[in-house]
Amino acid sequence: MKKNLSGIIFSFFVSVIIWISITLSGDYYITLDLPLKIINLPKGYATGGRIPQTVQMKVKATGWKLIGLYFQSDREYFVSMNRDSMMSQINLMNSLSENSWLPSSINVVEFFPSKIDINVERSVTEYKKVEAVLDLVFESGFGLAAPVKITPEYVRVTGLPSVVAKYPSVKTNNIRLEGLKESKVIEAGLLVTNQLAFYPEKVKIELDVQLMxxxxxxxxxxxxxxxxxxxxxxxxxxxxxxxxxxxxxxxxxxxxxxxxxxxxxxxxxxxxxxxxxxxxxxxxxxxxxxxxxxxxxxxxxxx
CATH class of the missing domain: 2.170.120.30 (RNA Polymerase Alpha Subunit; Chain A, domain 2)
Structure with a gap:
């Protein structure tokens, strides 16, 4: 009886593996949300226009290929600019060669949006104060004993004059910390936009948490x-x-x-x-x- 049960279980798992293998060998479609990154800007220039933060890319491939692509980290869609395209409507499909992370076995079907308007103009650089966007939840009886310390306090911001002027300060990404009962030092990225470049792109935040x-x-x-x-x-x-x-x-x-x-x-x-x-x-x-x-x-x- 035990031998028959073991055989049944073994046969079941083999059948499942064969079924998954056959299923994933077929072609499927998925849509990926990708951060959009402008590269190869001429020195001293910045981008303007209504540039989306992300684009959607619809792809077709076998299930096995799509699984590897879906779980690939640090996926970004790169669009290259140069001095000859100071104001352009970019067809995203034409930038596939800039994205070496995308395997040739993956068939890109379409983008949404399919085109983006980008203008490249002379940039300015200013230093802006950093504001930490924090959502802090303390353990009972604990709290902040000193102002939040940000290092560096100011970052270098480069972009079009009209865009840089709109930012009196630069905010970090929203950070939520719960159960605080001791001091912490954390690293925070800045709230990115395709129209501005920051240096550095991350800051150190020090929280002096003490018993009240x-x-x-x-x-x-x-x-x-x-x-x-x-x-x-x-x-x-x-x-x-x-x-x-x-x-x-x-x-x-x-x-x-x-x-x-x-x-x-x-x-x-x-x-x-x-x-x-x-x-x-x-x-x-x-x-x-x-x-x-x-x-x-x-x-x-x-x-």
Missing amino acids: VDKEFTDVPVIVRDVPPDRDVQLIPERISVSVRGGIDKISALSPDMIKAFTIYNDVVADTTGFIIPSIEIPPFTDVTIIKPEKIKFIIKKY
Whole structure:
């Protein structure tokens, strides 16, 4: 019985292999989405026009060939430009020779779009600030303890003057990180466009992630600023307690003289309630959580 079962299983797998082999020997069609890349631009020139980021290429080949093509990495469709084609309508089918990654056994049926309009003009180069596009999810009790650091802070951007002028800054690709509970250094690519060239094309992003803690500072003096020489403002009480939250390393380095409580004389005069709420100055990337008392009585004296 066991021998018969083993024979049946063996026969089944052999049949499946034969069926797959026969099936994949037939011709099939697939459509690939390929990033479009312009190459061989004359030095000092850039591309303009409505250039798509990707093109669709419909191909025909045997199943075996298509499987290898489908899983091939770093597929891009290259279109070559030169000084003789400053403004051209490019037929994508004419650029097949530029794409050596495409096997001759693959029959390219059509492209969508089939043609693209590209104009080549003198370029300009400027340096633009990089903005990190981040979606950060922290573990409970953790957060950013310092500004996000990007290296380099500025990148070189080359393109047509009208296009470069539209970009006050350069954004990275969107990056989502979850479960953050420690500092991280990551590499991020820039949000690419066929109308601009970036150098470098990637930046380093440093995230200072720390455990968030609270610390109370007592006996913080409240100062009234911009008091006229013939006036005096008496506060009741003159000192308050301030609780501050931030990264554990930053909070542990705070000293009482780094916490400033104040109000402005004109704001005191304009008050009609008899109480003022002091403003608090604290180091960057820290937050005030509690002020005790929240309101302070005042008396204005004239000399």
